[in-house]
Amino acid sequence: MEPVSTEHVTAFRRFNRYLTRRIGVLDDHYLGQDRPLGQARLLYEIGDGASLRELRVRLGLDAGYLSRMTRALEAQGLVRTSVHHEDSRLRLAELTPAGRDEVGEQNRRADALAERLLRDLSEDQRGELTAALGTARRLLRLAGIVIERVHGASADARACLDAYAADIDARFPEGFDPTALVRPEEVSGDAGAFLVAYEENRPVGCGALRTLEPGVGEIRHVWVHPEARRLGLARRLLDGLERQAVEHGLGLVRLDTHAVLTEAQAMYRACGYTQIPRYDDNVYAAHWFEKRLTDGAVR
């Protein structure tokens, strides 16, 4: 891993310092009106309803503390609680109309604050700012995603593959038959690898590597959750799979793609893959690629 140069660290910290000075302080106190911060945040987080358990985890609060705050909001008529239908240990919280008003007011104030901040810029400059913040957010999100190797039969792996299958079933004109997916044992242990990308502990992408023949691997099922697209995550997954291939002694990797996945093809080309003739009988494939990973290896 290349070291992070101080230039970038400094730039990042400078920006944070500036932004917190400029808005962070105002933000909380101003937006929460005269309501305590904790309550304001809780109100906001309840949103369209959530169980206390969920809220506890999301906000990282002590159970007792949360219980009391919820009761306080209830006493103010902003929140209504009820018992979960199926699991009566769980308590659900939802906003009353008054609570919704309150959150709406919070949002209006935040908007007004942002608007006041942007007002003195020209429309061009606002566009430039929006673009810059978009880029920054995209990169920070990408930086926050961790990729881990999991067993092909793990719950997260299955969840990703299910989402992947549903996704391409909708995109391939001929649909997609889930039995064409890799079997868990093909992508686990010495046979291959399965990578899952996590954003804030939620799986948002995956990729599989299996062995085609000695020294030759195949990359399959590179998928990114719709909400995590356009971040550059697919490249990172591909990168991770290639590293896995090398570790598995697979100096050459191949992959195929469906005709409709044109962005994927462009990505593979950009990552050093070259088109080759059909190497399998995958009915969904229209293009085949390969990439040599280890130098000097003679086949």
Add this chain to the structure above:
Amino acid sequence: MEPVSTEHVTAFRRFNRYLTRRIGVLDDHYLGQDRPLGQARLLYEIGDGASLRELRVRLGLDAGYLSRMTRALEAQGLVRTSVHHEDSRLRLAELTPAGRDEVGEQNRRADALAERLLRDLSEDQRGELTAALGTARRLLRLAGIVIERVHGASADARACLDAYAADIDARFPEGFDPTALVRPEEVSGDAGAFLVAYEENRPVGCGALRTLEPGVGEIRHVWVHPEARRLGLARRLLDGLERQAVEHGLGLVRLDTHAVLTEAQAMYRACGYTQIPRYDDNVYAAHWFEKRLTDGAVR
């Protein structure tokens, strides 16, 4: 003023929310170690020494609260206080070596946090992020600067003109004689205008408008503090001065520039000024420009 489209407001708020979620929470608790936040912030703010009064204003704290916190830090051996030489009502606080260590540790932790955040990006992506954050900060700073009309003899006006004079004295090969500056009454009331740009209540730029002859104004002394350059502030000042000109019934404005101020010349051209022959006997001027502000006026 053009309205701010919701797109930009939303983008800005989304970014803020994201960043606070991602780092804001960690930041404070993590960086302050086991020291209370208030104390950690105070320590950081004391930096190379400051009076309690200054700190009170900067941090927006209650006098009693601040007094107690300072004493607490003093008791921990992190801060030393003394009485101001000239005004013995004021109390000065400065860091002891131990306090400096503590702040150093805070900084190291903040750096480490930033570094961990950036580590998983490629060097290219880090560069892109740094650039985006730089752009965002530049624009936010610019948006936070307010331009006000002040009297030409006011303290802020004089301070800006002094800085301007010193600045160009250093840049003009032949130096600059401050008696060539506009007189206060030329740029005040009906005769003209003096604008000062404030960033967080500190003057960071200025510009003057005076009447050359009926219907013709002259823009002079457009200056931006070195730390506020490259934000686009000069343009905003110029803009403000042109508006003042129109309000003063000056449909045509002229200005001159010194040969060495090439960026300024480029800016004037970009803002619609056209070069004209010498119209004054300013010994420092090498180029003369003018711009018509009101349509249809016949001269």
Add this chain to the structure above:
DNA sequence: ATGTTCCTTTGACCTTAGTCAAAGGAACTG
């Protein structure tokens, strides 16, 4: 010199934020 303003300290208080442990009811496990 005298009244006013400014800065800091101190005492008295209050709210918010957060922790810990005990306990009770519901669901899950074998």
Add this chain to the structure above:
DNA sequence: CAGTTCCTTTGACTAAGGTCAAAGGAACAT
């Protein structure tokens, strides 16, 4: 169905953050 785990509530505390008013000393204005 017995034991365990999970979720919530309650009581008992503590620390931190923050406010208000009174008071004393220093500087400033006239």
